[in-house]
Amino acid sequence: MHKNPTRTADLMTALGTTMGVANVIMQLTPPEVGYGVLESRVDSGSTFEHPFKRARTTGQYLAVAVQGNDDDAAYVRDALRTVHDQVTSTPDSPVRYSANNPRLQLWVAACLYRFYVDQYEFMYGPLSVSSADAVYADAARLGTTLNVQPDMWPADRAAFEVYWGEQTRELTIDPPVRDMLVSLADLSFLPRPLGRFGTVLHRLFGRQQLFMTKGALPEPFRRAMGFDWTAADDIRYRKAIDRYRRIDRVTPGLLKGYNEVMLAGLRIRRRFGIRVF
Numbered sequence: 001m002h003k004n005p006t007r008t009a010d011l012m013t014a015l016g017t018t019m020g021v022a023n024v025i026m027q028l029t030p031p032e033v034g035y036g037v038l039e040s041r042v043d044s045g046s047t048f049e050h051p052f053k054r055a056r057t058t059g060q061y062l063a064v065a066v067q068g069n070d071d072d073a074a075y076v077r078d079a080l081r082t083v084h085d086q087v088t089s090t091p092d093s094p095v096r097y098s099a100n101n102p103r104l105q106l107w108v109a110a111c112l113y114r115f116y117v118d119q120y121e122f123m124y125g126p127l128s129v130s131s132a133d134a135v136y137a138d139a140a141r142l143g144t145t146l147n148v149q150p151d152m153w154p155a156d157r158a159a160f161e162v163y164w165g166e167q168t169r170e171l172t173i174d175p176p177v178r179d180m181l182v183s184l185a186d187l188s189f190l191p192r193p194l195g196r197f198g199t200v201l202h203r204l205f206g207r208q209q210l211f212m213t214k215g216a217l218p219e220p221f222r223r224a225m226g227f228d229w230t231a232a233d234d235i236r237y238r239k240a241i242d243r244y245r246r247i248d249r250v251t252p253g254l255l256k257g258y259n260e261v262m263l264a265g266l267r268i269r270r271r272f273g274i275r276v277f
Helices: 014-018 020-027 031-038 051-067 070-084 102-124 129-144 157-167 175-185 191-216 219-225 231-250 254-271
Strands: none
Touching (some): 014 102, 014 191, 014 231, 014 254, 020 102, 020 175, 020 191, 020 219, 031 102, 031 175, 051 070, 051 102, 070 129, 070 254, 102 231, 191 231
16 A cells, blocks of 8 residues: 555555456446447457457556656557547447547546545545645546546546536436446456357356446446445445455555556557557
8 A cells, every 4th residue: 555645556456456347337327438339340449359458458558647658648649549530420329429529538537537546545545635636636647648638637626526426417328338338247248259268257257246346336327237235245345345455465566567567568569560559
């Protein structure tokens, strides 16, 4: 645990390794984002076609956003803009969308900010005012690395809470998007891209991953997904957090080291002209 966090990367914990799918659900709640992923024609970057590649590219984007330099960020912005140019609605789409819509990109960045704050505060309690303010200012890079203009990021934490409240006041998720998200949460999507190995992963880890995903979701999102959650579930989740807290205390710096590996991989690919995204 970083005792006085001032950077987004300082908030990384062992618990965060279980919270990724929950955050994806949050990101994909707006219909324009959910259908954008559901209907995406960019198979090369799809979790449902290439899960390991998607994990790498997401890891590299996050590593750049929280630990990279300005040159890394500029490269990622350009690369993502090119990829997102291909993710647009068709005349048959239920809603109109574009993955380069800055309003939608701001929402994704806001969810990612919550991903980092939630994983830390679930484990160690609320950040101090000074730490929270410093982290929030740093977290703007989650948006600017995703092509969000700096002046779109809410000015301070109070403004962010107003924005977050407005965006989460009434959440609904259409059944086709919900089905896709459930398949991520319980790993039932894995047999398609990974065959028998995916089936084994689903059977071994799917139930626990679904439980941890439900636990990590704020209540409005859990309700929109139609997930049940009992008092007994809450007790069980808190016990799981205790276990991850013990893991976190004996593995200091490990996750920041993972970010360094992701950054090194991105820079090597750039140097040799290998496609990153």
